[in-house]
Amino acid sequence: MDASVNPYFAEAEIEHFLALGPGGRTLGRVSATVDPAYVERFGKTGFFGWFECVDDPGVAAALLRTAETWVAERGMDRVAGPYSYCATQEFGLLVGGYGDRPAVFQPHNPPYYRRLLEDAGYGPDFRTDTFSWYGEREAGRMDPLVRRGEELCEKLGLTVRDLDPERWDSEVDLVQELLAASFADNHDMVPISRPVLRFQLDELRELIDPRLTRIVEHGGRAVAFSMLAADGNELLKVADGTVTDEFAARYEELKAGIRGTVVLMMGARPEWAGRGVGRILVGEIAKVVRGDIGSYRDMHTTWIHEHNWQSRAYLAHARTGPARTYAVYGKDIAL
Secondary structure, X not given: OOOOOOHHHHOOEEEEEEEEOHHHOEEEEEEEEEOHHHHHHHOOEEXXXXXXXOOOHHHHHHHHXXXXXXXXXXXXXXXXXXXXXXXXXXXXXXXXXXXXXXXXXXXXXXXXXXXXXXXXXXXXXXXXXXXXXXXXXXXXXXHHHHHHHHHXXXXXXXXXXXXXXXXXXXXXXXXXXXXXXXXXXXXXXXXXXXXXXXXXXXXHHHHOOHHHEEEEEEOOEEEEEEXXXXXXXXXXXXXXXXXXXXXXXXXXXXXXXXXEEEEEEEEEOHHHOOOOHHHHHHHHHHHHHHOOOOOOOEEEEOXXXXXXXXXXXXXXXXXXXXXXXXXXXXXXXXX
């Protein structure tokens, strides 16, 4: 949220609002964003995000109206969210799967938030799901996925390597290039810029094990990638909300024992779409659940769009259903 360090503030207009009650008690918060690149590509839609609120429709309505007015004053005729701050960062309201501990990058909110948005006139624009696999239960299912990926890799003359931490900056630039190419025609998001991706991954570097990033190459040229991070929420659970001296002393030990991983992003160059490279990436990810990479045994996804038929087809091979369901809500607005 610090404009002096987050480069996304140079790409978009952003404001934050608090709802204050008697005695200055904070009752809620919301952000508002207008991203010119998104508007140019998809139309006059602004975003609300970082939404937190007490269970009071009046407070929620006041917060959301304030965000709506702010984006409308900048020429928007629709608002959608929660996006914190945009579609390449955390987004979506949790509407199903409240019982499980969320993995890192899986937003969490109380069930009543849905009612607050609907009472304020918002309706769902689209849904996404996250999926989870646990090695102690599902390692055996991964063998066919790994085998199929390795066979395709050999057939297509491809090789797979880890991220090289000694070339961090150039490797991040490569990921950004592949990500921009693979999402060039995406119908919901603008590809993330190089400065913003660098900022976000630098923030995450403690959780990015080079072995969890797989770069697929053909003749020495990268054609696809997947990037996973260790599930930092396992550490937050141990800390129980407070970073004590005892926790700090055990940090490296605890980090080395993280079991969970989270798929941050994956993609392929358009010319390789439909040729099987996706199955290669799925096979590489399946190795985590099989226990082939360090202490990692569990794997969680971030958001799989309801219309992302290709990813859902890959997930069908693993025979698993959604763990958590999110919705993005929208509303037409006018001054």
